Structure formats: C-alpha cells, structure tokens
Amino acid sequence: MSPPVFRFAPSPNGYLHLGHAYSALLNFDRARETGGRFLLRIEDIDTTRCRPEYETAIYEDLAWLGIAWETPVRRQSEHLDAYRAALDRLSALGVVYPAFESRAEIARLVADGPWPRDPDGAPLYPGDARSLSADERDRLVDTGAPYALRLDMAAACRRAVGLSWNELGEGPDGERGVVPARPEAWGDVIVARKETPTSYHLSVVVDDALQDISEIVRGQDLFHATSVHRLLQALLRLPEPVYRHHGLVRDEGGRKLSKSTSSTGLRELRAAGATPAGIRQLVGLG
Missing domain, CATH: 3.90.800.10 (Glutamyl-tRNA Synthetase; Domain 3)
Known part of the structure; x- marks a missing residue:
C-alpha cells in the first residue's frame, strides 16, 4: 500500500502569516505521524498578483519553521x-x-x-x-x-x-x-x-x-x-481523496487573517524574536 501524500499549496501573492503556518504544520505533522510524504505546491496562476520575492519568502519561512518538502516543487504556471x-x-x-x-x-x-x-x-x-x-x-x-x-x-x-x-x-x-x-x-x-x-x-x-494527494488538510474557509x-x-x-478541514487562526476581532496584516506575518514575528516553537504555541500546536 502506498504511503499517504499530503500537500501545502500557498499562493505567492503575499507573505505567509500564522494561518498559513498552522495549515503547513498540520500537513507536515500528519505526514510524519503516518509515515507519509509531504509536498509543497506553488499556486501561481494569478500572474497579476504573484511575485518571485513572495515565492522565495515561502521557502524561507517554511524552512525556518522546520518543515522539509520533496523536490522539485510543482509550480502551477509551469503546467x-x-x-x-x-x-x-x-x-x-x-x-x-x-x-x-x-x-x-x-x-x-x-x-x-x-x-x-x-x-x-x-x-x-x-x-x-x-x-x-x-x-x-x-x-x-x-x-x-x-x-x-x-x-x-x-x-x-x-x-x-x-x-x-x-x-x-x-x-x-x-x-x-x-x-x-x-x-x-x-x-x-x-x-x-x-x-x-x-x-x-x-x-x-x-x-x-497528478500528485497522488490522498488526504487534503486545509482550512474551513474551503x-x-x-x-x-x-x-x-x-x-x-479523478481519484477521490479524503478531506480534513481545520479551524482558522483569527485575529483579535475574530476575523480571518489576511496577508496584509503584518502583526501576524511570519517574517515580522521572526524579526521580533519569535521562535519556531513559539509559533507552534501561538497556533495551538505547542
């Protein structure tokens, strides 16, 4: 039986925030718990908003969190x-x-x-x-x-x-x-x-x-x-995967996080002294 396959699929149209960290960590943790594979996919079909510097930042932020992924990364614009x-x-x-x-x-x-x-x-x-x-x-x-x-x-x-x-x-x-x-x-x-x-x-x-994703772990907004x-x-x-929708990380007003909210951005939090372990605690995975 093939190992389960998980994926995190951000769009490079802004910097990652705590909500992205939560979803990425859940997928990565599930892959480790089940002996499965973890893939990173870059959803960059929106050429008007997606930028190379945001894609680079995605790699940097995920690596800082301790997340490793298989290569090559699938970029939608190439397919x-x-x-x-x-x-x-x-x-x-x-x-x-x-x-x-x-x-x-x-x-x-x-x-x-x-x-x-x-x-x-x-x-x-x-x-x-x-x-x-x-x-x-x-x-x-x-x-x-x-x-x-x-x-x-x-x-x-x-x-x-x-x-x-x-x-x-x-x-x-x-x-x-x-x-x-x-x-x-x-x-x-x-x-x-x-x-x-x-x-x-x-x-x-x-x-x-095409990537044989067997369990889709993503936010309840989807x-x-x-x-x-x-x-x-x-x-x-096409094959039917199973789904695992999770709750969203929200701001103090109860709103879904946005990439424009710098106070929850991973880059800003890292610059302010946050650690990967601290990020896990902030999103409830401590």
Whole structure:
C-alpha cells in the first residue's frame, strides 16, 4: 500500500502569516505521524498578483519553521497544458460555455434587489450566455472579446449525482463523516478565462490527482468549495481523496487573517524574536 501524500499549496501573492503556518504544520505533522510524504505546491496562476520575492519568502519561512518538502516543487504556471487538457475534457462533455459579461456588468445585473449568493457570499452568475447559440459564441470569441469559461452547473450535476466526501476534520457547522456535496449552491462557477486555461477550482483538483494527494488538510474557509471539487473530480474521473478541514487562526476581532496584516506575518514575528516553537504555541500546536 502506498504511503499517504499530503500537500501545502500557498499562493505567492503575499507573505505567509500564522494561518498559513498552522495549515503547513498540520500537513507536515500528519505526514510524519503516518509515515507519509509531504509536498509543497506553488499556486501561481494569478500572474497579476504573484511575485518571485513572495515565492522565495515561502521557502524561507517554511524552512525556518522546520518543515522539509520533496523536490522539485510543482509550480502551477509551469503546467498549463495539464489544465488545458482537463478543460478540453469538460468541453467534450458539453458542460462548459463562454460568458462575456465583465465584472462591472455582472455587478449591475445583480444590483436591483436581492440576488442568490454562493457559500462565499458572491452573487451567482446572473447572465444568459448559456443560452447563446454556438454560432453567436464563436462570433463573439472571434471578435477578441474577453470571456470566462463557466461550468454549466445544471448539466454537470446531471452527469454526477449523489456526490459526497469523507470528512476527517470538521466543517464550520460541525459536519463530520460522510458529507453530501452540494455544488449547485455555487451556480455556474468559472473554470478558466480567455487568458488563463484554468481557475483555482480546476487546477487544484488536477494537481491533487497528478500528485497522488490522498488526504487534503486545509482550512474551513474551503469546506464548501469541496462540493465543486468533488463534482470536477467526478466529471474528470479523478481519484477521490479524503478531506480534513481545520479551524482558522483569527485575529483579535475574530476575523480571518489576511496577508496584509503584518502583526501576524511570519517574517515580522521572526524579526521580533519569535521562535519556531513559539509559533507552534501561538497556533495551538505547542
């Protein structure tokens, strides 16, 4: 039987904070406890926000915490062909379509009165691009208009019914064990854009499958997104990992930590004299 595989997958769009340390340490500790492998993945598909100095800082901060990882590190920007291939498979199933509304246009469409929202609080896609004819879609694409490729959620859910996942941790409302997946709550999510052949949802399930990740340890802020990930795994016939969602490290006001909050940044804490053991105590792993 193959050893379990764990991963920590930060985006190099800022410096790591205590919340990142908690998740990385949990994954690293689980790998050691189970005799498993620990991988580091750099999720850098957002080229407008990701910067080399942040990636370098990730390596420095994790090494300072005493975390070691296998090499080479997988960097998403170097594997766009893998995501493009997965996108082609979804297209062949007839479950993706291009939507041409800008963010501003979508904001205007939902501005008049209440509108249904996804578990993260964003409005569900309000446009009608799904009803465009193939000729009209091709015409708009040929004009060079920007677009997002969206998952036709209704069509996708008809192809994959009765989905669930095995939750070894705990959801925000105490969910444990076999958790029913409800991807329809997210509406027609974006799976790629004209300039980038992937999105977070698509790349994360492709990467986890290609890297043989068997147990995904991550924060409760991604608990509900697991429904979308299970749907994509089913559509693409990818392996189903188990999930272990953990509580979030929050600031004094109870808010989720941000990379812009320097008081909880690992670099700032290290400069102020914090030790790796002290960081473990701060996040409750002492």
